[in-house]
Amino acid sequence: MSVEMARRGLRAPVNVAWEITQRCNLHCIHCLSDSGVPSERELTTHECRDLINQLAALKVFQINIGGGEPFLREDFFELLIHSHEKGLVTCVSTNGTVINNRVAQELSGLKMFYLQVSLDGATAAINDRIRGKGTYDKILNALNCLARQGVSFSINTVLTRLNFPQLNTLRALAADYGAELRVSRFRPSGRGKSINKYLGPTKEQLEFFAEWLKEHDLVRTGDSFFCLTSESRRRKGLDMCGAAKMTCCISPTGDFYPCAFLQEEPFLAGNVRRASLKDLWNNSAVFLQLRNLEVKTCTTCLRFEMCRGGCPAVAYHTYHDIHYPDPECLVNLRIDAEKKGTLGLAKYSYALR
Amino acid sequence: MNKVDLRYILAPGTQVREEEFGLLFYTMAGPRLYFLSSGKLLSSLFFEGECTLEQWIKQKCGKEAVSDDRIIEIERNLSQLKGKGVIIEC
Numbered sequence: 001m002s003v004e005m006a007r008r009g010l011r012a013p014v015n016v017a018w019e020i021t022q023r024c025n026l027h028c029i030h031c032l033s034d035s036g037v038p039s040e041r042e043l044t045t046h047e048c049r050d051l052i053n054q055l056a057a058l059k060v061f062q063i064n065i066g067g068g069e070p071f072l073r074e075d076f077f078e079l080l081i082h083s084h085e086k087g088l089v090t091c092v093s094t095n096g097t098v099i100n101n102r103v104a105q106e107l108s109g110l111k112m113f114y115l116q117v118s119l120d121g122a123t124a125a126i127n128d129r130i131r132g133k134g135t136y137d138k139i140l141n142a143l144n145c146l147a148r149q150g151v152s153f154s155i156n157t158v159l160t161r162l163n164f165p166q167l168n169t170l171r172a173l174a175a176d177y178g179a180e181l182r183v184s185r186f187r188p189s190g191r192g193k194s195i196n197k198y199l200g201p202t203k204e205q206l207e208f209f210a211e212w213l214k215e216h217d218l219v220r221t222g223d224s225f226f227c228l229t230s231e232s233r234r235r236k237g238l239d240m241c242g243a244a245k246m247t248c249c250i251s252p253t254g255d256f257y258p259c260a261f262l263q264e265e266p267f268l269a270g271n272v273r274r275a276s277l278k279d280l281w282n283n284s285a286v287f288l289q290l291r292n293l294e295v296k297t298c299t300t301c302l303r304f305e306m307c308r309g310g311c312p313a314v315a316y317h318t319y320h321d322i323h324y325p326d327p328e329c330l331v332n333l334r335i336d337a338e339k340k341g342t343l344g345l346a347k348y349s350y351a352l353r
Numbered sequence: 354m355n356k357v358d359l360r361y362i363l364a365p366g367t368q369v370r371e372e373e374f375g376l377l378f379y380t381m382a383g384p385r386l387y388f389l390s391s392g393k394l395l396s397s398l399f400f401e402g403e404c405t406l407e408q409w410i411k412q413k414c415g416k417e418a419v420s421d422d423r424i425i426e427i428e429r430n431l432s433q434l435k436g437k438g439v440i441i442e443c
Contacts, residue, residue, distance in 0.1 A: 005374045005388050012370070014379065014386060059370040061379035087368070089381060112381070 006245050009291045012058035012281060014242075015091075017249040017260045020048070020079070021068040026095050028120075028131045030158060030199055032190040032261060035068040042252040045075040047273065049082055051250070054277045056086035066093040066260070068252065077106060084112045093118065093156065096142035097135060104142075104149040115153040116182060117142060122169035126162050130199070147177050154180040154220065161198070164205045167212060171219060183209075185224035188317040189261045207333045223247075227310035227329040240308040244290035248281065256280045258290045261313035290322075298325050361431060361440040362402040369397045378439050387439050391427050394419065402443040406431065 021042055024035035043051065055063060063083055070076050070092055083090050091114035099107075099117075107115065117139060121127030124136035131139075146153050155174045157163060163170070167183075174181040188196040201209070210228040213219060221229075226239055243259035250256055254272040257263050269284035281287065295309030309315075310326020318327050325332065363369060366381035375391035389395070399409050406428055410419050434440045 005372070005390070008373070010377065011372055014377070059368075061368055061370075062384060089379075089384070 006240070006242070009245055012278070013060050013248050014246040015062035015064055016055060016060055017064045017066065017247060018051075019067050019249065019251050019260065020065050020070050020076070021073050022252045023072045024068045024095070025072065025097060026069070026132050026135060028095075028118075028191070029195050030120075030130060030160065030186060030190075030192045032187060032192055033066075033068065033263070034190040038068070039252045043254050043272075045078065047254070048075070048079050051254075051272055051277070052079065052083050052086055052088065054272075055083075056088055058278060058281075060088065062089040062091060064091045064093070069095050069098065071098045071103065080110065080113070084110065088112070090114070091116065094142075095131070095135070096139040099142035099145055101145050101148070104145040104151055107146070107151045108149040115146070115151060116156040117146070117153050118156050118158075119170070119173075120157055120160065121163045122166040122173055126166060129162060130158075130160065143177055143179075152179070153177075154182045156182045156184055158184045158186050159201055159205075159209065160186050161201050161205065164201055164209070167209070171216060180218065180220055182220040182222060183224070184222060185311070185314075187261045187311070187313055189263070189313060193317065203328070203333050203336050206328055207330070210330055210333075227307045227326045228333075229306060239306055241290075241293075241310070241312055243312065244287040248287070256284070258287055259313055261311075262316065264316070293322060295323060295325050301331055303329070303331055358405050358407075359428075359431075360402045360405055360443050361400055361435065362443045363400045364438050364441050367439055369400060371396055378434065380439055382438070387434060387437065389427075389430055389434065391430070394423075394427065400440060 019033055021038055022033065022035050023038035024031070027036055052063075071094055073079070080090055080092070089112045093116045096117040096119075107113070118131070119127060119139050120130040121136065127136040127139070128134065143153070143155075155170070155177070157170055171181045186192060186200050188200065192199070206228065213221065213225070213228070223242055229239070243262065248256065248258055249260040249263065250272060251263060255263070256269045256272055256277075257267050258269070259267075267286050269286045270280045272280070290312070293309070293312060295315075298304055298309040307326070307329055310329045312322035314326050314328060315324040316322045318324070364380070368379045369376050374388065376389040376395055376397070378387040378389065379385075380387070394410060394414065404412065406424060410424060431440065435442065
């Protein structure tokens with residue numbers, strides 16, 4: 001029932017992914033936003049406050065703030081506090097490198113606040129290949145600062161070919177901090193496009209990961225892996241793509257998209273400087289298209305109720321067409337494995353650390 | 354106490370808003386969403402805890418306009434939301 005309600009489209013987003021700056025002090029090889037140098041004409045403090053007011057007026061529940069590195073904005077705490085005063089829950093994704101004791105202490109006073117710290121390997125050897133030399137130590141320092149100040153956080157790992165063997169160690173590392181491990185899906189957008197063949201998990205890894213998730217109930221996946229979700233995890237998140245139905249994305253310059261992974265010209269609905277959020281959400285052609293998207297080849301699949309065609313962004317970045325099925329859904333993976341004769345997972349059990 | 358005599362407020366960390374199908378709840382625990390298929394019968398103000406479901410419906414729509422079965426169904430759904438910690442009795 002709830003899926004049907006959501007499919008019809010809601011009056012406003014449930015949550016909004018807001019890339020609040022393009023500026024970043026790291027150059028992660030898989031960055032979905034290709035962050036680094038700040039965009040020209042990023043939203044000013046005044047414009048950001050106005051946007052927050054609009055989100056609150058629409059009764060959006062949560063803002064997922066990312067970037068770039070949000071903490072590099074000088075007005076970031078002001079905007080966080082303004083969001084909370086307006087009743088909006090915030091979830092901030094950070095690379096952790098600018099979190100010290102002082103920042104952690106400031107965060108410790110915030111309510112209505114979640115924090116995700118990115119870590120892409122359980123060792124410096126793996127993490128630093130993805131996020132840059134020296135980042136592993138800086139991230140662990142951030143985790144220690146946060147833990148000392150009693151700030152709760154989750155560790156967010158983008159599943160890649162490189163860190164797949166470290167899933168158990170990453171889970172244990174998170175547990176040592178009393179934190180949840182959140183595993184996100186690698187999508188070939190931003191800088192991830194050019195590195196996909198090298199970094200994207202293999203099909204066998206994804207197939208194994210689907211089994212691994214069944215045994216690790218406390219590992220979270222957000223909305224990342226519904227294409228692989230087993231029946232036992234169905235109630236843990238959405239069973240479909242939420243883009244344009246429950247969520248949307250705002251870029252540092254105010255561009256409005258259905259999803260952070262579809263920040264491409266064909267999916268640009270407009271800009272919050274020139275149109276109201278309400279109008280963009282309700283009336284833009286791109287959003288209506290996503291709401292009515294039906295991946296016809298999937299409708300007869302036994303898993304259709306569990307993924308509804310999977311992630312349109314992965315389909316788009318793979319086939320340049322969102323009407324194609326998710327190439328990494330469990331059914332497609334198994335068909336592929338049967339063809340290759342690699343169906344069966346035992347050979348991977350030794351590889352996980 | 355008759356079940357429809359209950360009054361409810363939102364649990365801490367819960368927010369609610371009106372949608373075409375009824376009410377959409379968001380809880381920080383999770384975070385998670387819950388849907389209440391109540392159409393236009395309830396609004397977020399119901400969760401100020403000032404009146405029972407029966408009183409609310411009588412005031413807002415005139416009880417005769419809503420069948421007893423429908424009231425019982427909504428009350429059952431409210432009870433389920435209470436069981437999940439989304440709303441609490443007051």
